[in-house]
Amino acid sequence: xxxxxxxxxxxxxxxxxxxLRQCDLLAELGAEPVVIGYGSTGxxxxxxxxxxxxxxxxxxxxxxxxxxxxxxxxxxxxALAGFWMRPEYRWALDQLRRSGxxxxxxNDWPALVVAARWKAESGGLVHxxxxxxxxxEFDERRSWRVIYKPYVTHLExxxxxAADQVxxxxxxxxxxxxxxxxxxETPLVVRNTPEQIxxxxxxxxxxxxxxxxxxxxxxxxxxxxxxxxxxxxxxxHRLTIRGDGNAAYIDRLRRRVAxxxxxxxxxxxxxxxxxxxxxxxxxxxDIGVHFTPLxxxxxxxxxxxxLFEYIGAGLAVAVSPGADLRxxxxxxxxxVVSADAGSRAVADAINGLTQPAVVAYRRNARLAALELCWxxxxxxxxxxxxxxxxxxxxRCERHSAQ
Numbered sequence: 001x002x003x004x005x006x007x008x009x010x011x012x013x014x015x016x017x018x019x020l021r022q023c024d025l026l027a028e029l030g031a032e033p034v035v036i037g038y039g040s041t042g043x044x045x046x047x048x049x050x051x052x053x054x055x056x057x058x059x060x061x062x063x064x065x066x067x068x069x070x071x072x073x074x075x076x077x078x079a080l081a082g083f084w085m086r087p088e089y090r091w092a093l094d095q096l097r098r099s100g101x102x103x104x105x106x107n108d109w110p111a112l113v114v115a116a117r118w119k120a121e122s123g124g125l126v127h128x129x130x131x132x133x134x135x136x137e138f139d140e141r142r143s144w145r146v147i148y149k150p151y152v153t154h155l156e157x158x159x160x161x162a163a164d165q166v167x168x169x170x171x172x173x174x175x176x177x178x179x180x181x182x183x184x185e186t187p188l189v190v191r192n193t194p195e196q197i198x199x200x201x202x203x204x205x206x207x208x209x210x211x212x213x214x215x216x217x218x219x220x221x222x223x224x225x226x227x228x229x230x231x232x233x234x235x236x237h238r239l240t241i242r243g244d245g246n247a248a249y250i251d252r253l254r255r256r257v258a259x260x261x262x263x264x265x266x267x268x269x270x271x272x273x274x275x276x277x278x279x280x281x282x283x284x285x286d287i288g289v290h291f292t293p294l295x296x297x298x299x300x301x302x303x304x305x306x307l308f309e310y311i312g313a314g315l316a317v318a319v320s321p322g323a324d325l326r327x328x329x330x331x332x333x334x335x336v337v338s339a340d341a342g343s344r345a346v347a348d349a350i351n352g353l354t355q356p357a358v359v360a361y362r363r364n365a366r367l368a369a370l371e372l373c374w375x376x377x378x379x380x381x382x383x384x385x386x387x388x389x390x391x392x393x394x395r396c397e398r399h400s401a402q
Contacts, residue, residue: 003031003389006099007047008092008115009107012054014043018131018192019107023047025378026105029385036095038088050095052088065147072151079154089114096122103127103392106163109134109156116162125392127384128163129190133173135180136298157181165388167381172323173301190381193308196373197278199366202314205286207355209237212285212315214277215306217245222291222320223253225343230262232347240285242269281313286358288313291320293341303328312369316361318349332368335361 005026009019013035023033027047039051055061068082084090089110096104096118103125106115115126135153138144160166160181167188168174174187213223223241230239241253250268257266272280281288288310294300300323307325310317317335319325326337335358338349370376 003103003392004034004099004101005031005389005392006034006036006096006101006104007107008096008104008111009037010088010092010110011037011107013037013039013045013049013051016107018129020045021374021378022105022107022129022381025381026385029382029389031385031389034099034101036092036099052091055088069147069151072154076154076158079151080158082151083110083113083155093117103388105129107131109152109159112163113155113159116159119162125164125388126162127165127167127388128160129167130177130187131169133176133180133298133301136296139296139298164391165384167384170301170303170324171327176297176301188380188384190377190384191303191308191372192305193372193374193377194278194305194312196369196375197282197312199282199314199369202363202366205355205359205362208235209286209353209358210284211237211239211318211350212242212281212288212310213239213290213306214242214271214281214288214309215304217241217243217250217253219249220293222293222341222346224256225293225341225346226289226291227253227256227260227262227266228343229347229350230257230265231260232344232351234351236265237350239266239289240269241266242271242280244271278309278313281310281315285313285315286362287316287318287335287353289318290325291318291338291341291346292322292325294320294322300324308372311365311372314362314366314369316353316358316365318346318353320346328372332372333361333364334368 007019007023009016011019013019023035023045026033033047035045035047035049037051038054039049040053068085071082072079092114101124104115104118105127106112107129108131112128118124119126134156135149166183167190168177169192171189174189177183178186254268257263288306290304290306292299292302302322303324307317307328311334317329319329319337320341321337329335329337336349336352339345
């Protein structure tokens with residue numbers, strides 16, 4: 001039987017690597033993905049794509065969002081009423097009804113709410129893939145806690161019981177979700193790992209070290225503390241910050257570097273195409289850094305793509321003590337974990353490195369890259385999808401026989 005599977009995500013599908021991987025894997029298994037989400041004319045996702053124009057977060061959009069979400073303080077009924085005011089959610093539900101699908105893969109909580117409504121009407125199956133702990137996502141922001149948190153708390157709690165399978169991006173997050181919602185099983189863990197690359201022969205590790213931060217240059221990535229730590233380094237290592245971000249923010253970081261007197265040790269570079277990220281890291285760095293702040297519980301669940309990209313490039317790593325970050329680094333012997341995300345602790349972690357230790361960490365990374373890769377995670381997801389497709393097919397056969 002050729003299954004049609006709806007893959008629903010309120011993200012820009014053409015740029016959402018996790019969702020695109022789901023679609024490709026479903027197609028490998030003989031299913032027909034029907035992709036429903038944000039997009040624009042001319043964007044190709046390689047599968048049937050039904051798209052709603054990507055929202056533009058202007059002032060009017062933000063005001064409408066506040067008006068929809070604030071009433072959630074009154075309870076779940078008010079939250080639901082606000083949710084269904086959004087036209088793209090009503091459109092997505094209509095697309096599911098018309099799709100002829102018997103299985104929906106719902107990415108993140110808004111898609112889950114839509115899928116739960118579809119399931120109540122159709123009796124189909126739902127796989128819920130949550131990329132964050134939704135009720136804690138921006139808990140460090142007071143406005144988010146006041147406006148958004150009650151809304152998502154009511155809706156995810158109401159809808160998650162409709163999920164026949166739950167998956168997420170990291171083990172500590174999976175454990176927390178099971179405890180929070182009293183799920184019958186721990187969610188499946190499918191990490192956001194990169195495809196393997198062919199690494200060059202092992203190269204000598206430089207001293208002073210070549211440190212690399214790559215990825216989006218944003219205010220919540222701990223870059224201020226990293227820069228402030230430089231005057232405390234006992235060796236004049238070099239740091240490259242490679243990525244795109246708000247120009248005004250990057251200028252502020254440049255001024256911060258100048259204030260530390262470390263201009264000769266720090267370089268800023270633009271982002272490179274995704275296919276070049278790891279090969280460039282492998283050629284030009286010794287250690288990848290990610291000292292993310294840990295003000296909220298959600299941050300402790302963070303397992304950013306860049307961690308696995310550093311490992312896949314054969315780099316040692318230095319990270320802040322998030323629960324899953326620590327688990328990966330210590331389990332595989334990949335580098336150092338700072339005591340906290342402050343500049344003093346960052347400097348202490350970097351000062352604790354020695355050239356022989358970094359050589360060993362890099363060798364361990366090359367071995368870990370054989371497991372911490374999409375080729376490995378894909379098989380975990382493949383088994384889950386195969387099981388869900390079999391269940392969906394059996395349900396269809398029962399209905400046909402009636």
